[in-house]
Amino acid sequence: MIPVTKPFLPPMDEYMTQVKSIWDRQWLTNNGPLVNQFELKLKEFLDLNHFLFVSNGTLALQLVIKALDLKGEIITTPLSYVATTSSIVWENCIPVFADIDPNTLNIDPASIEKAITPNTSAIIATHVYGNPCNVDAIQAIATKHNLKVIYDAAHCFNTKYKGKSIFEYGDASTTSFHATKLFHTIEGGGIFTQCPELLKKIAFMRNFGHNGPENFQGLGINGKNCEFHAAMGLTNLNYISSILSKRKELYNFYTSKLENLNVSIPEILKGAEPNYAYYPIVFETEEKLLKSVEQLGLNWIYPRRYFYPPLSSLSYVLKGDTPIANSISTRVLCLPMYQDLTIEEANMACRILLRTQNN
């Protein structure tokens, strides 16, 4: 079976060496040495000054919304994973959907501007499939209307824009280290911000607000992560260059093999260095997509409809007016991409896609 993704697993003995050290120290969680080491190593790798390791990518979003004290309406994208929208609602704010750019599939800055009302407090945009949003245009709108900008950068490990980590953009960025992501810690998430006060506030918030054993700085929650997840992160970090180069190889292979397939692939923002985390293709019609999914399935190949349905169709939000996202969401399909996927397997998927088109 060929799924859309498979978690990367490092050699077990390397992970077990780290686990053994946890046994020796008997320090399992609460800001342990491996969590500290992981935070340091990751900042070094991404060339960043600030990073907080938290429980998962969803809680990362919720912590940032809470720490920025956002109220009222938050403009966001309908083409993302459900957590982008659900975190907004969970924090008692109202998601307002802007449409996407049909070429990049990221939120369209012109549509953001149209959605602004006196109640808008922020923009939460996803760099979908690992390709940066138009961060310059979004920042210009935010500055003009005095809005905060949060990026859900769950797909963006190692993505760069204008030579800098994409995690440096906006008031804050969040990411996910879930097992299915390009780089993972089994479960885990990250918060990045250039603002030291915000970082400090969130550092308290992720640990119940504790300021010493008998003091509380303010409201907090349990957003910590633990030594075992940090151990997986540290071990996986040793393999990150091979993970990244394998993704790029598969991306280039799909692009060359599918040249004659009647689909479009998202345009990459000028000045961006993407991480090739996903391979989305957009069919001309949903019917063509369904036919391909069926044929791939008959051959035990299971791509995923990332992201369908659009988040604006969730039962607990207002729909908004997003015709482009609604249409593309029915026509976009992500092809298999993972470390163990062989070129032969990717080639088989390509042959089936081409044969289905020509039938």
Ligand SMILES: *Cc1c(COP(=O)(O)O)cnc(C)c1O
């Ligand atoms: C995976 C993902 C999340 C959620 O991350 P978790 O770590 O699973 O909570 C949020 N947003 C996007 C875009 C994602 O792909």
